[in-house]
Amino acid sequence: DKEVAICDDFYQNKVCGIIVSQAKDTKQYDHFEKLLQNGVLLIFYDRICTGVNCSRVVVDDYMGAFTAVTHMIDTGCKKIAFYGSPMNLEISKNRYNGYHDALLKHGLTENPDWVKICDDRANAEAITPDILIEEDRPDAFFAINDDTAIGILYTAKRMGFKVPEEISVCGFTNGDRAKACDPMLTTVEQRGVAVGEEAANILIGQVEGSIPRDEVEKRVVRTRLVVRGTTR
Amino acid sequence: DKEVAICDDFYQNKVCGIIVSQAKDTKQYDHFEKLLQNGVLLIFYDRICTGVNCSRVVVDDYMGAFTAVTHMIDTGCKKIAFYGSPMNLEISKNRYNGYHDALLKHGLTENPDWVKICDDRANAEAITPDILIEEDRPDAFFAINDDTAIGILYTAKRMGFKVPEEISVCGFTNGDRAKACDPMLTTVEQRGVAVGEEAANILIGQVEGSIPRDEVEKRVVRTRLVVRGTTR
Numbered sequence: 274d275k276e277v278a279i280c281d282d283f284y285q286n287k288v289c290g291i292i293v294s295q296a297k298d299t300k301q302y303d304h305f306e307k308l309l310q311n312g313v314l315l316i317f318y319d320r321i322c323t324g325v326n327c328s329r330v331v332v333d334d335y336m337g338a339f340t341a342v343t344h345m346i347d348t349g350c351k352k353i354a355f356y357g358s359p360m361n362l363e364i365s366k367n368r369y370n371g372y373h374d375a376l377l378k379h380g381l382t383e384n385p386d387w388v389k390i391c392d393d394r395a396n397a398e399a400i401t402p403d404i405l406i407e408e409d410r411p412d413a414f415f416a417i418n419d420d421t422a423i424g425i426l427y428t429a430k431r432m433g434f435k436v437p438e439e440i441s442v443c444g445f446t447n448g449d450r451a452k453a454c455d456p457m458l459t460t461v462e463q464r465g466v467a468v469g470e471e472a473a474n475i476l477i478g479q480v481e482g483s484i485p486r487d488e489v490e491k492r493v494v495r496t497r498l499v500v501r502g503t504t505r
Numbered sequence: 506d507k508e509v510a511i512c513d514d515f516y517q518n519k520v521c522g523i524i525v526s527q528a529k530d531t532k533q534y535d536h537f538e539k540l541l542q543n544g545v546l547l548i549f550y551d552r553i554c555t556g557v558n559c560s561r562v563v564v565d566d567y568m569g570a571f572t573a574v575t576h577m578i579d580t581g582c583k584k585i586a587f588y589g590s591p592m593n594l595e596i597s598k599n600r601y602n603g604y605h606d607a608l609l610k611h612g613l614t615e616n617p618d619w620v621k622i623c624d625d626r627a628n629a630e631a632i633t634p635d636i637l638i639e640e641d642r643p644d645a646f647f648a649i650n651d652d653t654a655i656g657i658l659y660t661a662k663r664m665g666f667k668v669p670e671e672i673s674v675c676g677f678t679n680g681d682r683a684k685a686c687d688p689m690l691t692t693v694e695q696r697g698v699a700v701g702e703e704a705a706n707i708l709i710g711q712v713e714g715s716i717p718r719d720e721v722e723k724r725v726v727r728t729r730l731v732v733r734g735t736t737r
Contacts, residue, residue: 423685455687
């Protein structure tokens with residue numbers, strides 16, 4: 274609702290373009306369509322809206338996840354859990370697919386009980402004890418963002434597990450939090466600044482005319498895995 | 506030098522106002538003066554420039570520090586160290602004064618060996634072992650920012666001290682890092698968003714004319730102490 278109100282506001286004020294990441298719970302796209310039909314440029318980033326045909330900048334979520342999970346497998350993990358956002362979000366679907374395919378490629382089978390809809394720390398701290406208390410438990414967790422990974426990390430530590438000897442944890446973002454936690458977090462660096470620059474470049478290009486306004490530009494920013502103390 | 510170049514750039518491009526936090530190492534103010542003389546509005550925040558007479562938004566650094574150090578004294582700490590930036594920065598001077606006066610008010614004497622110029626994590630990790638290895642060592646540290654506090658926290662933990670039972674640590678900022686560390690950091694919340702809003706309000710007011718352009722507005726944003734796991 275807030276997203277709709279803000280879009281209306283932009284429309285009233287005749288901005289020429291907007292760089293936008295959709296809300297996690299957006300399901301209707303009329304407010305975006307209305308802007309587009311009125312000649313406002315929209316550039317999506319991060320949480321892009323596939324229901325609307327416009328320019329977008331994404332990170333290589335699939336490859337980022339694939340690389341991270343492969344790293345955990347290469348360092349001896351065999352039972353890897355996935356914590357992500359609901360699958361209506363592209364980033365969640367793509368990161369899940371990267372996770373899934375990395376397991377597949379290395380001959381590991383996915384345990385559906387260890388694929389969770391969970392994308393914040395509080396939730397991760399709430400659901401992880403039930404998973405780790407079992408005899409048959411994961412030896413690694415790949416989370417859709419650092420915040421969730423930190424929730425898993427501290428829950429595992431609190432329960433007496435050694436990280437990374439017994440439990441590996443990997444996040445996705447590489448924000449300020451990743452280096453503040455103990456041990457420092459292994460994570461997929463999302464390069465938010467590069468994403469912002471690309472989005473701004475498209476917008477400026479379309480406003481100034483060096484990129485046709487009706488062209489749908491799609492750009493991908495590469496991630497890289499930053500290995501720190503929460504994986505072996 | 507970069508700060509000077511950016512100011513030149515703003516001047517060339519005829520912006521109407523700038524919200525600015527001076528660089529840590531700024532000692533000459535000609536680049537700011539030049540802007541002011543040419544009618545560009547300057548609003549300082551956080552690291553304000555006392556050498557230039559213009560509007561500013563600060564947090565109550567003195568009270569924030571005084572409250573934090575008083576909290577550590579109230580919970581049993583008697584030997585409190587201070588890590589800050591060089592005293593040519595107002596925030597450093599004011600936070601040091603808050604620290605100093607809290608000790609004074611509670612009849613504690615300051616140990617000059619425990620007042621350090623240190624405002625980042627790497628430096629905190631470098632200098633803290635020498636202080637903690639002594640028989641006569643601090644039982645608490647107050648740091649000018651969270652990053653430095655985290656450096657102290659992890660150094661103390663690595664050396665085998667229990668936090669907060671043996672060593673209390675308090676930072677200043679309450680950014681993302683503060684909740685990511687283990688235990689979570691007690692810190693003075695700086696309310697950066699409120700500071701930014703106040704600065705923007707002054708700038709907009711002066712551009713639109715509701716605040717006289719030649720008036721020097723000084724606003725103070727209140728901090729609050731957030732007590733978490735690194736103090737008793």
